[in-house]
Amino acid sequence: MEDQDDRIRRRAxxxxxxxxxxxxxxxxxxLRAxxxxxxxxxxTITQDIRKAAQLDRPH
Incomplete structure (x- = not known):
């Protein structure tokens, strides 16, 4: 997994x-990056939580 500082550096x-x-x-x-x-x-975290919540619902 890519380091967050590397991601920020590339975006900056x-x-x-x-x-x-x-x-x-x-x-x-x-700062903007x-x-x-x-x-x-x-x-991404929000999307993952929503997906997990959908999987936990009874069908």
Whole structure:
């Protein structure tokens, strides 16, 4: 499994490139990337909980 810091680093780099590679925005890109990754992870967990709840229901 990929380390969360690696995921954030890759996303921050992608954001940096999308914004035209500006200087001095590293921290801003890191924070944005971290927020996006956390949101992705939260959505995945929510989906997993919903799937598990559906499996637990009697048919």
């Amino acid at each position: 780099h992608q954001i940096w490139k999308e914004e035209g590679s500006p200087e001095g925005r590293e921290y801003s890109h890191w 971290r927020a996006e990754i956390r949101e992705e992870d939260a959505n």
